Amino acid sequence: MSSLLLGSTACGSNGGGITEGPPAEPEPYLGLAVPENGFQLRSIGAEIGPGEEREYCEIAQMPGAPTDEYYVSSLELANGTSSHHLGVAIALSGTQAAVELAALGVGNRIECPGPGLAFGEGIELIATIQQPYGTSALPSGVARKHHGGDFVVFDYHYANTGVVPIKARSAVNFHLIEPARVEHLAGGFGLNDVTIDIPPGATASVTGECHFGTDMLVSALTRHTHKWGTEFSVWHSGGARSGEHIWTSLDWQHETEFTFSEPALVRAGEGFRYRCTYANDTTRRLRFGTNVTDEMCMLYGPAWPAHAGEALGETYCNVSWVDPSGIGHPANEAGGFPKPNASEIAVCGALGPVLDSCGSCICNSCATPSLKCAQDPDCLPLLACFIGCTDLGCTQACHALIRRHSSGAGLFMAAGECVRVECPGCLPAAP
DSSP states (O other): OOEEEEESSOOOEEEOOOOOOOOSSSBBBTBBBOSSEEEEEOOOOEEEOOOOEEEEEEEESSSSTTOOOOEEEEEEEOOTTTEEEEEEEEETTSSSHHHHHHHOOOOEEEEOOOHHHOOTTTTEEEEEESSEEEEOOOOOOOEEETTOOEEEEEEEEEOOOOSEEEEEOEEEEEOOOOGGGGEEEEEEEEEEOOOOEEOOTHHHEEEEEEEESSSSSEEEEEEEOOOTEEEEEEEEESSOOOTTTEEEEETTTTTEEEEEEEEEEEETTTTEEEEEEEOOOOEEEEEEEBBBBBOEEEEEEEESSSTTTOOOOOOEEEEEEEEETSEETTTTTTTTTTOOOOOHHHHHHHTTHGGGGGGHHHHHHHHHHHHHTTTTTTTTHHHHHHOOOOSSHHHHHHHHHHHGGGGHHHHHHHHHHHHHSSSSSOOOOOO
C-alpha cells in the first residue's frame, strides 16, 4: 500500500525529474491540477462512517533518491467533503520521527492527535488548511529544501455529520523552483497555547508569548483555532517594537493568514505575543484538545535565519503556564513554572510510584501541574498510559486514549513541559 505520486518536471539538483508513478490524469484531483514544475502527492485516505470523527496521520514519501534536492516555493493543499483540517508535515532526516515513520511504512496510517504529538522530534509542519482548498507561498527567492525519500505526513481530520459514509481524501502540490533562484532556505516557527479553559457560556481569552534565540526573518503568520475562536490578535514581544500590533483576525476559517509587506526581522530575544478569544456557547468547559469539540490556540509560519551561515535554533514552544498578570509562557521563560508549596510537594510525594523513579525532582519542581493532571478525569488516563512508554508500539496504543480523553491533553502537555525543562531525562513519552 502506498500513497499516490503524480508529477511532471521537477526543478532540483541531480536531475530531479520525476520518472516514476502513474501518468498525470487529465482531470484535477480535489481541484488540484498536477504542477508543471513539481509533483503531486495524494493520500490513500479512509472511509469515515456516519457520526464518526477521525484524525489520521498517513505516511507518504518524496519521490527520488536522497541525493535529489527539491526547492519548494509554494504548496497547494486540498481536502474532501466534511474535512475539519489538513496539515502536511515533513520528517527531518535522521530524527526520531523519520525512524518511526520508516517503521510504519509508506501508505500506512494511524489515528493520531497531530504529527508533532504522534511522532515527536523531527516533525516540521509546512502547511495547513481549514477549508477544502488553500495555498502557502514563500516570498521570491525563498524556498524550503527537501530531499528524495523524505517522509511526508498527511494529517487529515474529518467529522462526518451525515447519514452515509464519506471518503476522507487529501492531496498536496509541491511547486518547485531552480536552485539558482534560491537565496534563503526556510524553516518554520510555531506557538501553541495549551492553557485554554473557558467556562460554559463564557466569552474569555488566553494570551501567551514566546521568544526566539536567533535573529530570523518571518514572512507570514497563520492562526489555528476551532469554531469557538472569535478574535485572534498578534503583537511583537520584546525589543524596540514590543507591544506593537501586527494583525487581528475575526474568522477562524476564512481569515487565517497574514502576510507581511516585507519579511519582518525578529531579533534574538524577541518574539510574538498573541491572544485567542472564545465564545463558549456550550454547557461544558472548553479546553485545549485535538477533537472538534475542543479548542486550540496556535500561531505559526515560515521563517529563516537573518544571517548567512546561521541556523534557526529552537523555534517551537508550548505556552504551558500563566503568570499572575494573565500572560502565558513556555516552561523555559519568565522564570518557569512557579515552585510548588510544601503541601503540594507532600501530596505529590505520596504518589511516588505513579511518578516513577524521577519522583523527587518532579515533586519538588513540577508538583503543581502534575497534581492538576493527576486529579483530572481526562488527564489522569493519559498520565497513567504514557508514563513508562519508551517505544513506538506503546505510544501508539496510548494514542487511542487521546480521542476519548482529548480535553485532558493540555493539562498533560503542561505537566510534561515542566518536567522536560526542570527534570531532563524524566519525561514520559509525549502523546
